[in-house]
Amino acid sequence: MEDLRLVNVTKKFDNFIAVDSINLEIKQGEFFSFLGPSGCGKTTLLRMIAGFETPTEGKIFIGDTDISKLPPYKRPVNTIFQNYSLFPHMDIYNNIAFGLKVKKVHKSEIEDRVQQMLKLVKMGDHVNKFPQQLSGGQRQRIAIARALINEPKVLLLDEPLAALDLKLRQHMLIELMNIHDAVGITFLYVTHDQSEALNIADRLAIMNKGSFAQVGLPDDVYERPETIFAAYFVGDTNLIEGRVIKVEEDYATIISQTDSEHEIEIDTTYHRQPNLDDVVTLSLRPEKIAISRKPPKKKDDFNIVEGVIEDILYGGTHTQYIVRVGSHFFRVFQQHKKVYIDELSLDWEEPVYLYWHDTDTHIIFETDKNRVNSENIMKTVRRK
Amino acid sequence: MERFTDNEVAKIEKENRSSWFLTTPFLIWITFFFLIPYLIVIFYSVLTPGVYDIKFVFSLESWSSAFSATYLDSITHSLVMSLLTTIITILIGFPVAYVIANASKKRQNLYLILIIIPFWTNFIIRIFSWKIFLSSQGLLNNLLIYFGLIDEPLTLLRTNGAVLLVMVYVYLPYMILPIYSVLEKFNYSLLEASMDLGANEIKSFFKVTLPLSLEGIFAGSILVFIPALGTYIIPQLVGHQSSAFVGQLITFKVKSIPRNWPLASALSFILLILVAVLLLTGYNYYKNISRSKS
Numbered sequence: 001m002e003d004l005r006l007v008n009v010t011k012k013f014d015n016f017i018a019v020d021s022i023n024l025e026i027k028q029g030e031f032f033s034f035l036g037p038s039g040c041g042k043t044t045l046l047r048m049i050a051g052f053e054t055p056t057e058g059k060i061f062i063g064d065t066d067i068s069k070l071p072p073y074k075r076p077v078n079t080i081f082q083n084y085s086l087f088p089h090m091d092i093y094n095n096i097a098f099g100l101k102v103k104k105v106h107k108s109e110i111e112d113r114v115q116q117m118l119k120l121v122k123m124g125d126h127v128n129k130f131p132q133q134l135s136g137g138q139r140q141r142i143a144i145a146r147a148l149i150n151e152p153k154v155l156l157l158d159e160p161l162a163a164l165d166l167k168l169r170q171h172m173l174i175e176l177m178n179i180h181d182a183v184g185i186t187f188l189y190v191t192h193d194q195s196e197a198l199n200i201a202d203r204l205a206i207m208n209k210g211s212f213a214q215v216g217l218p219d220d221v222y223e224r225p226e227t228i229f230a231a232y233f234v235g236d237t238n239l240i241e242g243r244v245i246k247v248e249e250d251y252a253t254i255i256s257q258t259d260s261e262h263e264i265e266i267d268t269t270y271h272r273q274p275n276l277d278d279v280v281t282l283s284l285r286p287e288k289i290a291i292s293r294k295p296p297k298k299k300d301d302f303n304i305v306e307g308v309i310e311d312i313l314y315g316g317t318h319t320q321y322i323v324r325v326g327s328h329f330f331r332v333f334q335q336h337k338k339v340y341i342d343e344l345s346l347d348w349e350e351p352v353y354l355y356w357h358d359t360d361t362h363i364i365f366e367t368d369k370n371r372v373n374s375e376n377i378m379k380t381v382r383r384k
Numbered sequence: 385m386e387r388f389t390d391n392e393v394a395k396i397e398k399e400n401r402s403s404w405f406l407t408t409p410f411l412i413w414i415t416f417f418f419l420i421p422y423l424i425v426i427f428y429s430v431l432t433p434g435v436y437d438i439k440f441v442f443s444l445e446s447w448s449s450a451f452s453a454t455y456l457d458s459i460t461h462s463l464v465m466s467l468l469t470t471i472i473t474i475l476i477g478f479p480v481a482y483v484i485a486n487a488s489k490k491r492q493n494l495y496l497i498l499i500i501i502p503f504w505t506n507f508i509i510r511i512f513s514w515k516i517f518l519s520s521q522g523l524l525n526n527l528l529i530y531f532g533l534i535d536e537p538l539t540l541l542r543t544n545g546a547v548l549l550v551m552v553y554v555y556l557p558y559m560i561l562p563i564y565s566v567l568e569k570f571n572y573s574l575l576e577a578s579m580d581l582g583a584n585e586i587k588s589f590f591k592v593t594l595p596l597s598l599e600g601i602f603a604g605s606i607l608v609f610i611p612a613l614g615t616y617i618i619p620q621l622v623g624h625q626s627s628a629f630v631g632q633l634i635t636f637k638v639k640s641i642p643r644n645w646p647l648a649s650a651l652s653f654i655l656l657i658l659v660a661v662l663l664l665t666g667y668n669y670y671k672n673i674s675r676s677k678s
Contacts, residue, residue, distance in 0.1 A: 073578040073580070089595045
């Protein structure tokens with residue numbers, strides 16, 4: 001197998017640690033994504049795999065071969081650059097043929113394989129044009145063809161869709177998935193766009209400050225974040241710090257710590273039981289919370305809190321409500337499935353009930369030291 | 385054919401009128417300082433020389449002597465020397481420009497200033513310094529004798545080598561600066577792309593860096609070759625009489641008695657045509673190898 005393995009990979013720039021002892025195994029043919037904010041080290045990690053940076057420590061393997069000391073032109077990997085980096089002095093044919101020409105492949109074979117690639121990326125009509133004559137999406141396709149013609153073991157994609165507009169981005173995302181399925185090469189996709197990563201990746205790694213905050217399947221990472229950063233960076237969430245006051249089988253009760261006046265009790269079922277008196281953080285996705293003037297009829301298995309609407313933000317597919325519960329601010333999304341529902345007429349300053357199912361409360365065994373989330377929600381509340 | 389409405393036609397005509405207005409100063413300039421002088425040169429070339437001045441009698445004498453062996457040799461010599469100068473300045477100028485373009489911003493400015501500083505000294509004084517430096521009692525010969533490398537002073541001055549050396553020295557900045565300006569804007573991620581696709585450093589240089597610097601090399605070559613071809617003072621000061629540049633001959637015909645202004649005019653005109661032909665050929669060649677700029 002030609003799996004890609006990163007062993008203890010570290011990169012330091014002077015005193016700054018860009019990538020901090022990363023260990024990872026990516027299976028052959030997998031579509032893997034590094035997701036993280038700018039400056040988290042994801043691009044540095046990619047550049048180390050490509051060979052443009054050498055790791056300060058650690059090794060990179062493809063199969064059993066250690067490639068960490070090889071120059072870029074000897075590695076069985078190819079890169080799609082963020083700005084495509086097509087050669088402006090060569091036409092499309094020569095851009096795609098570049099890698100094979102360097103390897104002195106026979107002319108007729110180059111011809112065949114370029115045609116094959118052009119067919120794969122659906123760019124057959126543009127073979128004699130120059131990169132400057134193509135649109136962003138077309139250049140993207142040429143960059144893909146230019147890389148894949150070399151039949152790399154791993155294809156590295158560095159924010160390849162960042163320069164495209166939304167509709168084109170969605171379209172190219174599907175194209176990329178189709179191309180991946182057609183060639184069966186390992187794709188390693190770096191992005192700061194969570195929806196891209198969630199859509200496209202078989203597995204993804206969330207990166208923060210040079211290390212992985214979580215590695216897992218897209219739905220695992222979203223629904224069961226293991227770190228506060230993972231919960232906060234992917235999607236929106238409500239983070240509540242609390243102390244465990246009761247533990248039963250598959251069931252725990254947690255009381256909010258930060259609010260001395262209003263104690264919020266939250267019940268949760270969870271596969272990993274916390275200990276009594278543990279201080280943990282609860283992550284509660286805004287779309288899991290229902291908002292209503294009336295409490296739910298069936299109260300079992302539901303957490304119910306009362307609050308006041310502080311802000312309403314209309315968002316097309318959903319409306320976002322910022323609801324104050326004691327000293328907490330809850331972010332709540334309500335999907336617009338139907339036009340005629342009572343809650344559409346909810347107004348500022350209105351008292352409401354928020355409720356959600358026990359199983360939708362997720363425990364993170366970590367505390368939010370920087371209060372990133374609560375401060376972030378506070379910022380979204382408009383001043384009146 | 386595109387169709388325009390009356391309004392659009394009027395607008396375009398108005399724009400054309402205003403563009404005429406804007407190009408007028410240039411046209412006046414080029415008429416008075418280029419076109420008319422050259423017409424005078426052509427006119428003079430078909431007249432008869434007098435001892436001190438010119439006789440207004442038609443004659444093609446100057447043209448037939450301009451194409452005689454003496455002058456053709458001189459033209460060839462000028463061509464070869466300026467071509468060599470251009471090639472040597474490219475070979476030295478490109479690496480220098482590359483190093484400057486890859487230095488830190490602060491260093492870049494320092495290097496550029498160092499290149500420009502010699503321009504503050506008078507051109508002729510700089511050539512005279514070379515003359516002193518290279519002479520038989522000059523610094524270079526004395527040093528070589530002092531270190532026992534030679535016994536007798538070498539003849540450095542008044543050789544083609546000396547002319548070439550000083551020409552390269554004088555024209556090198558004109559090669560470095562345009563190449564630097566191209567390399568400074570060079571997108572180095574293209575080099576990464578090239579290495580990523582399997583080309584090592586050397587192949588990447590010849591397949592990517594060099595073709596994309598042609599613009600600067602071409603501009604630099606024009607700036608070096610044209611003045612080098614017509615240079616007069618450098619071979620006059622450090623060269624040998626027997627291998628004169630065409631520029632020297634033209635000067636000689638204008639200032640020595642008996643004067644021969646028609647011949648000087650004919651030679652000047654040949655020089656102009658030569659430069660124009662070489663420029664156009666070079667430009668076409670350059671356009672062919674960098675078709676991409678469309």
